[in-house]
Amino acid sequence: MLNFHFQPVIKNLGFIIEGVQITFSLSVLGFFIGSFIGIFIAFGRRSHNYLLKFSCSAFIEAVRNTPFLVHIYFFYFALGAIGINIPSYFALLIALIIMNAGYMSEIIRGGIEVIKSEQIKSAEALGLSSFQIKRYIIVPPVLRVVLPPSLNQFAISFLSSSLGVVIGVKELTWRADFLQAQNFLSLESYLVAAAFYIIIVKMTLSISRFIDKKAFKYKVTDI
Amino acid sequence: MELISGVNLKNLMFMLKIGLTTTLYLSIIALVLGSFVGFIIGWLRTIANEFFDSIILLFVDIIRSTPLIIQLLIAYHLPGFLGFDISTIMAGSVVIVLYFAANCSQVVKAGIDSVAFNQWRASKSLGFSYLQQMRYIILPQAWRAMIPSYTGSALGIIKDTSLISVIGVIELVRSGQIIISRTLNPLPIWFIVGLIYFIICWPLSKMSKNLEKKVQFGKK
Amino acid sequence: MAGKRILELKNINKQYDNLHVLKDVNLVVEEGDVWAIIGPSGSGKSTMLYCINSLEPIQGGEIIFQGKKLSEYNKLEIHESIGIIFQNYNLFPHLSVLDNITLAPYKVKKKSLNQCRKKAIELLEKVGLAHKKDAFPHELSGGQAQRIAIARSLAMEPKIMLYDEVTSALDPELVQGVLEVIKDLVREGMTSLIVTHEIPFARECTDYCLFMEDGRVGESGPTKQLLKNPKNTRTKEFLEKVL
Numbered sequence: 001m002l003n004f005h006f007q008p009v010i011k012n013l014g015f016i017i018e019g020v021q022i023t024f025s026l027s028v029l030g031f032f033i034g035s036f037i038g039i040f041i042a043f044g045r046r047s048h049n050y051l052l053k054f055s056c057s058a059f060i061e062a063v064r065n066t067p068f069l070v071h072i073y074f075f076y077f078a079l080g081a082i083g084i085n086i087p088s089y090f091a092l093l094i095a096l097i098i099m100n101a102g103y104m105s106e107i108i109r110g111g112i113e114v115i116k117s118e119q120i121k122s123a124e125a126l127g128l129s130s131f132q133i134k135r136y137i138i139v140p141p142v143l144r145v146v147l148p149p150s151l152n153q154f155a156i157s158f159l160s161s162s163l164g165v166v167i168g169v170k171e172l173t174w175r176a177d178f179l180q181a182q183n184f185l186s187l188e189s190y191l192v193a194a195a196f197y198i199i200i201v202k203m204t205l206s207i208s209r210f211i212d213k214k215a216f217k218y219k220v221t222d223i
Numbered sequence: 224m225e226l227i228s229g230v231n232l233k234n235l236m237f238m239l240k241i242g243l244t245t246t247l248y249l250s251i252i253a254l255v256l257g258s259f260v261g262f263i264i265g266w267l268r269t270i271a272n273e274f275f276d277s278i279i280l281l282f283v284d285i286i287r288s289t290p291l292i293i294q295l296l297i298a299y300h301l302p303g304f305l306g307f308d309i310s311t312i313m314a315g316s317v318v319i320v321l322y323f324a325a326n327c328s329q330v331v332k333a334g335i336d337s338v339a340f341n342q343w344r345a346s347k348s349l350g351f352s353y354l355q356q357m358r359y360i361i362l363p364q365a366w367r368a369m370i371p372s373y374t375g376s377a378l379g380i381i382k383d384t385s386l387i388s389v390i391g392v393i394e395l396v397r398s399g400q401i402i403i404s405r406t407l408n409p410l411p412i413w414f415i416v417g418l419i420y421f422i423i424c425w426p427l428s429k430m431s432k433n434l435e436k437k438v439q440f441g442k443k
Numbered sequence: 444m445a446g447k448r449i450l451e452l453k454n455i456n457k458q459y460d461n462l463h464v465l466k467d468v469n470l471v472v473e474e475g476d477v478w479a480i481i482g483p484s485g486s487g488k489s490t491m492l493y494c495i496n497s498l499e500p501i502q503g504g505e506i507i508f509q510g511k512k513l514s515e516y517n518k519l520e521i522h523e524s525i526g527i528i529f530q531n532y533n534l535f536p537h538l539s540v541l542d543n544i545t546l547a548p549y550k551v552k553k554k555s556l557n558q559c560r561k562k563a564i565e566l567l568e569k570v571g572l573a574h575k576k577d578a579f580p581h582e583l584s585g586g587q588a589q590r591i592a593i594a595r596s597l598a599m600e601p602k603i604m605l606y607d608e609v610t611s612a613l614d615p616e617l618v619q620g621v622l623e624v625i626k627d628l629v630r631e632g633m634t635s636l637i638v639t640h641e642i643p644f645a646r647e648c649t650d651y652c653l654f655m656e657d658g659r660v661g662e663s664g665p666t667k668q669l670l671k672n673p674k675n676t677r678t679k680e681f682l683e684k685v686l
Contacts, residue, residue, distance in 0.1 A: 061421075061425060061428075062417075062421065064378075064424075064428070065378070065382075065420065065421045065424035065425045065428060066382070066417045066420045066421055066424070067382035067383070067385040067386075067396070067420055068382070069385045069386060069388070069396060070385065070396060070413060070416055070417050070420065073396070073400075073409070073413055074413045074414075074417065077403070077409040077413065078409045078410040078412075078413040078414070079410075080409070081407075081408060081409045081410050082410055155288075159288070159289075159290045159291075160290070162290035162292050162293060163290075163292060163386070165292065165389075166389055173290060173292060173293055173296075176293070177296070180300075186296070186297075186300035186304070187297060187300060187301060187304050190293050190296050190297045190300075191297070193293060194289045194290075194293050194294075194297075197288060197289055197290055197293070198284075198285060198288040198289055201288040202284065202288060339533075341529065341531055341533040342533060342535065344498060344529070344533065345529060345533035345534075345535075346535075347498060347522070348496060348498060348522055348526075348527045348596075349522060349546075349547035349551065349595070349596070349599060350518070350519050350522035350523055350547060350551040350552075350599065351547065351550070351551055355550055355551065359546060359550060360535055363537045364535075364536065364537055367537070
């Protein structure tokens with residue numbers, strides 16, 4: 001009935017782990033560069049300059065309402081056709097950066113809106129320095145609001161990197177796919193890759209829960 | 224112009240007729256069946272004891288923590304491994320339905336849990352049975368809380384149907400690829416494919432934001 | 444007041460996990476009696492109310508309602524006959540005031556909708572809020588919401604009303620409005636158990652007073668007497684703190 005042969009797959013664990021490293025590097029770069037850009041887009045959406053506001057909103061809506069797969073194909077194939085040849089790794093990376101920028105900008109915007117000017121004014125009136133205000137009044141509530149969805153977005157981004165397989169990026173899913181084409185043990189190969197994803201995603205979410213419990217025991221409410 | 228060669232009416236009609244209809248078909252199946260299954264699982268989690276809840280959560284977690292593409296690839300190879308025959312689109316649909324159901328179950332459980340415990344107490348004191356409590360007091364409040372996450376997941380699954388192209392099903396993305404293989408001009412095609420997804424998704428996301436606003440202010 | 448015994452608590456004991464929250468609580472309530480239940484926080488006053496209307500189970504002792512053991516009634520009968528008002532009113536936010544009041548009689552007692560609506564409007568007039576029948580809970584002040592909560596419970600035509608610190612969450616100027624409604628009900632003969640911190644109200648409106656501390660009955664007796672000359676030292680201490 002169910003005859004699993006994990007040995008041949010485990011033999012290639014080193015090969016698979018190289019894929020994990022590439023997946024990880026892509027996810028981390030994509031997430032942090034995307035978040036960085038996302039900060040500007042978040043502020044851009046709140047600006048009074050109509051053109052800036054519109055472009056940022058348009059960017060966000062374009063990214064959020066089209067499939068990630070299409071982004072990848074676009075950057076790899078479509079741009080390639082008009083002479084902009086982007087290697088597969090970078091095509092995936094750009095797609096990840098753009099996706100993260102689009103989603104993180106909304107999360108960051110939520111963080112910006114948590115800060116109420118009255119709180120800052122009261123803090124100033126109490127004599128707190130600019131640094132103290134940032135450290136005690138601004139940063140904690142913002143982190144509380146921004147950290148869980150950000151970690152969630154990182155997990156999503158991590159899982160999305162698996163689409164690199166369609167353009168030949170040698171990340172984790174590609175490694176599993178490559179192995180199963182050789183040893184015909186498709187189920188075992190994919191399951192091993194899945195195990196890596198599951199472990200890393202669960203770790204990310206545990207970190208999120210841990211931070212939530214430890215660092216943010218108070219509730220952010222309107223006072 | 225070279226940029227838009229290949230974008231003729233025949234190709235577009237092909238893409239729309241076969242590709243778009245399959246995408247819409249997959250999306251609707253996923254949304255309807257997935258919501259139903261997801262609702263049941265989410266609801267069960269609210270009444271189950273710790274042991275069963277952790278078992279359900281284990282399955283849900285695994286489905287949500289594995290890339291959809293790997294689940295589709297497994298679904299592609301699994302029937303052969305187990306020895307029975309099933310069409311690719313069927314296997315892929317099952318995966319997509321389960322994936323969306325897993326996401327829905329989280330949304331549903333969070334929504335039901337978000338209703339204040341006092342509402343349970345007050346309604347119980349007035350004599351409502353559990354089913355009456357759910358129907359008249361709890362669910363009407365829970366679904367309002369569910370709207371943002373649910374529509375986010377729903378939009379996600381509509382876009383995620385594109386992944387089934389990787390195992391050979393001809394939906395919108397795959398139909399685009401087929402056209403490109405003939406015309407060798409990817410740029411306008413990918414632009415149009417993106418545009419079609421945008422036309423489907425953006426209005427839905429706008430409507431959900433409006434719905435959110437409408438039921439929010441005042442009711443809570 | 445000589446009358447039929449409507450409620451009896453015999454040696455009630457209750458535990459929450461390892462916390463013994465009610466210890467050998469005894470109480471006899473006759474029809475028409477109005478009891479004030481006072482005492483420090485955490486003394487088990489609210490818990491006792493929840494046990495009476497079977498929201499919470501008891502581990503020891505018996506509750507006898509209308510001559511029958513509470514466990515022999517089905518849940519519906521208990522909730523129809525025993526009404527409870529919570530500190531946080533707990534109105535249903537997604538329903539209008541009118542719907543809040545008609546929902547239970549309509550769906551639980553299965554009366555006709557017209558009948559329920561008529562009764563609801565009568566009750567709204569009684570609590571002075573008929574003009575708010577189409578409003579939603581978030582549009583009401585705390586005092587108004589609490590009065591609607593009372594109307595909602597009355598719609599089920601209970602024989603006893605339990606009040607769990609119903610004015611504690613209200614702004615001071617809204618408290619009187621709610622107390623007036625309770626006074627009216629008392630005047631009409633509604634058997635009532637009122638957990639409260641409002642000692643002047645207790646002195647004015649209630650017949651008997653129960654002082655609870657640490658899950659036990661410290662003292663019980665006619666209100667005026669207990670408040671003027673408490674026999675128990677703890678009662679004395681509590682009253683001195685509060686008055």
